Amino acid sequence: MKKLMLGNAAVARGAYEAGVRVVSSYPGTPSTEITENIVKYDDIYVEWAPNEKVAAEVAIGASIAGGRAMSCMKHVGLNVMADSVFTVSYTGVNGGLVLCVADDQGMHSSQNEQDSRHYAKASKIMMLEPSDSSECKKFTKQAYSLSEEFDTPVFLRLSTRVSHSQSLVEEEERTEQPLKDYEKNPQKYVMMPGNAIHRHVVVEERMKKLAEFAETTELNSVEDNGSEIGVIASGIAYMYAKEALGDRVNYLKLGMIYPLPEKLIQDFAAKCCKVYVIEELDPFIEEHCKAIGIDVIGKDAFTLLGEYTPSMIKEAVLGEAPAEFEAIEENIPIRPPVMCAGCPHRGVFYVLKKLGLTVSGDIGCYTLGAAAPLQSIDTTICMGASVSAAHGMSKVRGAEFNKKLVSVIGDSTFMHSGITGLVDIVYNKGNNTIIILDNSITGMTGHQDNPTTGYTIRKEPTKQVNLITLCKSIGIEHVTVADPFDVKLFERIVKEETERDEPSVIIAQRPCALLPNMRKTYTGHCTITDKCKKCKMCMKLGCPAISLDGDAVKIDTTQCNGCGLCVNVCPFEAIEQED
Amino acid sequence: MNIMIVGVGGQGTLLASRILGNVAIKMDYDVKVSEVHGMSQRGGSVVTYVKYGEKVYSPIIDRGEADIILAFEILEAYRAMPYLKKGGKIIANTQQMNPMPVITGAMEYPKDIEKKLSERIDLQAVDALAAAKEAGNLKAVNVVLIGLLAKSTDTDKQIWLNTIKETVPEKLLDVNLKAFEIGYNM
Ligand SMILES: Cc1ncc(C[n+]2csc(CCOP(=O)(O)OP(=O)(O)O)c2C)c(N)n1
Numbered sequence: 001m002k003k004l005m006l007g008n009a010a011v012a013r014g015a016y017e018a019g020v021r022v023v024s025s026y027p028g029t030p031s032t033e034i035t036e037n038i039v040k041y042d043d044i045y046v047e048w049a050p051n052e053k054v055a056a057e058v059a060i061g062a063s064i065a066g067g068r069a070m071s072c073m074k075h076v077g078l079n080v081m082a083d084s085v086f087t088v089s090y091t092g093v094n095g096g097l098v099l100c101v102a103d104d105q106g107m108h109s110s111q112n113e114q115d116s117r118h119y120a121k122a123s124k125i126m127m128l129e130p131s132d133s134s135e136c137k138k139f140t141k142q143a144y145s146l147s148e149e150f151d152t153p154v155f156l157r158l159s160t161r162v163s164h165s166q167s168l169v170e171e172e173e174r175t176e177q178p179l180k181d182y183e184k185n186p187q188k189y190v191m192m193p194g195n196a197i198h199r200h201v202v203v204e205e206r207m208k209k210l211a212e213f214a215e216t217t218e219l220n221s222v223e224d225n226g227s228e229i230g231v232i233a234s235g236i237a238y239m240y241a242k243e244a245l246g247d248r249v250n251y252l253k254l255g256m257i258y259p260l261p262e263k264l265i266q267d268f269a270a271k272c273c274k275v276y277v278i279e280e281l282d283p284f285i286e287e288h289c290k291a292i293g294i295d296v297i298g299k300d301a302f303t304l305l306g307e308y309t310p311s312m313i314k315e316a317v318l319g320e321a322p323a324e325f326e327a328i329e330e331n332i333p334i335r336p337p338v339m340c341a342g343c344p345h346r347g348v349f350y351v352l353k354k355l356g357l358t359v360s361g362d363i364g365c366y367t368l369g370a371a372a373p374l375q376s377i378d379t380t381i382c383m384g385a386s387v388s389a390a391h392g393m394s395k396v397r398g399a400e401f402n403k404k405l406v407s408v409i410g411d412s413t414f415m416h417s418g419i420t421g422l423v424d425i426v427y428n429k430g431n432n433t434i435i436i437l438d439n440s441i442t443g444m445t446g447h448q449d450n451p452t453t454g455y456t457i458r459k460e461p462t463k464q465v466n467l468i469t470l471c472k473s474i475g476i477e478h479v480t481v482a483d484p485f486d487v488k489l490f491e492r493i494v495k496e497e498t499e500r501d502e503p504s505v506i507i508a509q510r511p512c513a514l515l516p517n518m519r520k521t522y523t524g525h526c527t528i529t530d531k532c533k534k535c536k537m538c539m540k541l542g543c544p545a546i547s548l549d550g551d552a553v554k555i556d557t558t559q560c561n562g563c564g565l566c567v568n569v570c571p572f573e574a575i576e577q578e579d
Numbered sequence: 580m581n582i583m584i585v586g587v588g589g590q591g592t593l594l595a596s597r598i599l600g601n602v603a604i605k606m607d608y609d610v611k612v613s614e615v616h617g618m619s620q621r622g623g624s625v626v627t628y629v630k631y632g633e634k635v636y637s638p639i640i641d642r643g644e645a646d647i648i649l650a651f652e653i654l655e656a657y658r659a660m661p662y663l664k665k666g667g668k669i670i671a672n673t674q675q676m677n678p679m680p681v682i683t684g685a686m687e688y689p690k691d692i693e694k695k696l697s698e699r700i701d702l703q704a705v706d707a708l709a710a711a712k713e714a715g716n717l718k719a720v721n722v723v724l725i726g727l728l729a730k731s732t733d734t735d736k737q738i739w740l741n742t743i744k745e746t747v748p749e750k751l752l753d754v755n756l757k758a759f760e761i762g763y764n765m
Binding site (some may be wrong): 327542548559 | 601608612614616635636637639641643644653658663668673677678679680682684687699700722
């Protein structure tokens with residue numbers, strides 16, 4: 001029976017059916033649900049690693065030791081694991097190794113729109129790209145056989161629309177894969193110069209074989225509809241093209257996008273008068289076509305930015321206008337994402353804004369502290385940068401600037417890559433104040449456990465990293481734990497710690513309001529009483545439940561969860577918290 | 580059939596699109612459901628697409644191509660209007676939720692949205708929140724709206740009931756079935 005399945009769930013199913021034994025990942029939209037779905041399969045060991053580099057290395061180790069392994073990440077996660085990836089390309093594998101990387105065209109949930117296909121080329125690793133859920137499963141399984149056949153890691157490239165669309169998938173049985181023998185083989189696995197130099201030769205030979213394979217594999221297929229127009233596409237762009245152009249053009253669908261075929265493309269192009277390459281983001285396939293002397297139309301007709309749509313393709317290729325539609329004639333307010341009602345981060349940013357501090361920010365739900373009305377965060381680059389960049393800021397602007405500067409970083413992000421920045425501060429005599437926003441979970445990506453939560457991905461209790469001892473052990477002498485909803489105390493602590501001529505850490509501790517325990521803790525609603533003087537102090541919190549009704553402040557009971565933060569900031573005791 | 584489900588992150592639009600998707604498979608259609616996860620789920624505008632038919636390629640719906648738009652909030656219904664096909668229908672919950680630019684006072688919540696919509700397109704506006712209250716749980720708004728959608732599509736009601744039974748947890752089943760009936764008969 002066919003089942004409706006998310007692309008990510010289908011990749012997980014494919015891994016299961018392929019006999020995968022180990023999956024280690026770090027969450028990141030749109031890749032997270034692959035690993036979350038692996039949890040369904042008891043036969044697979046699965047874990048959240050503290051970051052992508054660790055995750056990749058766990059998978060690499062499992063592969064070298066003879067089992068099939070996987071690691072999944074979002075596009076920027078591949079930057080973090082890149083160091084491991086470039087060298088495992090040289091060692092090759094023992095058990096099959098598949099690295100799933102999900103790009104985020106349109107930046108639904110990311111800080112950049114990088115095109116991960118460049119990594120395949122740069123690291124000389126083969127890359128497959130499915131275009132719906134059924135291919136997600138099929139390609140994942142095939143990736144394992146190819147990995148073992150060609151002795152190479154394999155990238156599976158996904159994108160938001162493939163990862164997060166559901167389509168029909170036929171489930172099959174798992175095929176158990178016996179562990180491959182483990183033999184000591186330093187020439188293959190010890191990448192010191194004397195060995196690596198020989199492995200580089202192997203890599204180049206493998207590339208040749210893969211390029212030949214690309215010419216004949218059924219991963220790449222031609223659909224000849226007798227048209228003069230040809231379209232070369234892969235992944236979701238192929239689906240958009242199919243919908244837009246139907247059988248009015250010929251298609252070369254590329255399921256293997258690195259290395260790309262030459263002859264197959266030349267033969268396809270020879271039968272058409274005009275060839276379009278339809279690919280979101282960078283001209284990766286287009287540049288290859290041009291390099292082998294095929295005159296294709298790509299980025300001259302299509303944008304480098306964001307997602308494509310079928311109507312955009314129809315217009316560019318056939319010159320047909322998109323469907324008519326009713327336009328909205330007025331300017332309507334956008335609805336950007338907001339911190340949830342009851343979010344513990346709100347207390348922190350209320351205080352930081354009040355104190356007028358410069359805030360070196362990071363990535364997580366708390367990045368929303370940059371948005372109105374809290375507007376506290378000054379910078380956000382990538383995971384971990386809040387800590388190290390603040391150190392650079394202080395070094396260039398000096399002690400007085402440093403007294404008005406803090407870093408904010410979530411618990412998961414701190415474990416991912418904040419610790420090393422903090423070590424740098426201690427070692428190089430910085431005296432920054434770092435606020436760890438400990439909401440007891442990885443919030444942004446939908447509640448994954450992490451080393452500070454005390455639970456594994458399978459919800460088994462485990463040792464919990466103690467943030468206080470951790471910070472103290474690397475040489476931070478001033479570590480304070482505070483509840484960000486106790487705004488008066490929190491403000492005093494921030495003032496004291498930023499004044500200090502030594503580095504310090506404040507752990508702002510209060511669990512995410514969406515955690516099951518907190519949903520039980522927060523009951524009832526807050527209500528405004530007639531003591532209200534309309535000073536609108538509570539509105540500075542930017543709580544989605546509090547807004548103006550005429551000139552009176554009202555609290556929307558469908559949104560308020562009774563967290564009580566507004567009660568704490570009201571100067572006139574005009575807000576009451578129901579039990 | 581192209582159906583677009585819009586609302587505010589946290590309102591349960593995902594459940595609605597999954598139920599609809601499963602109803603469509605039971606009718607032996609090819610189906611694609613495009614969801615939104617991550618950042619935009621945090622109280623922002625959320626859009627999911629459900630497409631079914633003989634063969635579906637693209638999981639997304641372009642402007643001017645939705646047969647039905649099911650809106651969980653009235654401003655989101657308005658925002659989605661350009662996606663409606665000529666002759667299509669919007670089913671909208673009249674509930675208003677203020678977006679942040681309105682809360683901060685930077686902009687006003689647009690006035691008379693229902694009127695503006697019904698002047699231009701086929702609108703069925705309902706108070707799904709009151710209906711959910713009647714069913715016994717404010718959170719059942721999504722199932723009330725699913726009931727309305729079931730009525731508007733050419734489908735067998737029993738398939739919907741079976742799918743809801745398979746999807747919702749046992750202890751919430753009674754409330755949800757009641758909410759579905761209320762929506763179906765609105
Ligand atoms: C290298 C990299 N990996 C993954 C992500 C996706 N991501 C963004 S923030 C985040 C974790 C947020 O958790 P936490 O720091 O605990 O903050 P919270 O969201 O709970 O406030 C993740 C996994 C990313 N942006 N970059």
